[in-house]
Amino acid sequence: MRRSGIFPAIIHKYPTKCADSGVRMTRQLEETIDSLNPTVALRVLDAVDGTLEALRVDALVLGNTPEIQELVRRIDAYKSHLERQRSMIQKSPAIEAP
8 A cells, every 4th residue: 555655845946956856865765654664664754854853953053044044944844744744654544553
């Protein structure tokens, strides 16, 4: 059964090669999550979310420039998609006890 997965994070305001790699990473993560049992998938999502949060904090410490604001906005978009994915998995009836 294929879950709907993580959506491509956003259409970037400033398209670059980096924007394309972000979509590829999101697709790779979606495929990985879909291949795991729900309990393990939730753990992976938690780990990715923690990493994104650490990067977000690091970026905010660097200052308040338009580039950093864009980076934080992108990180927040990824985190939002992770939360939607987590919610979908938690609603699935196949979650096993850890």
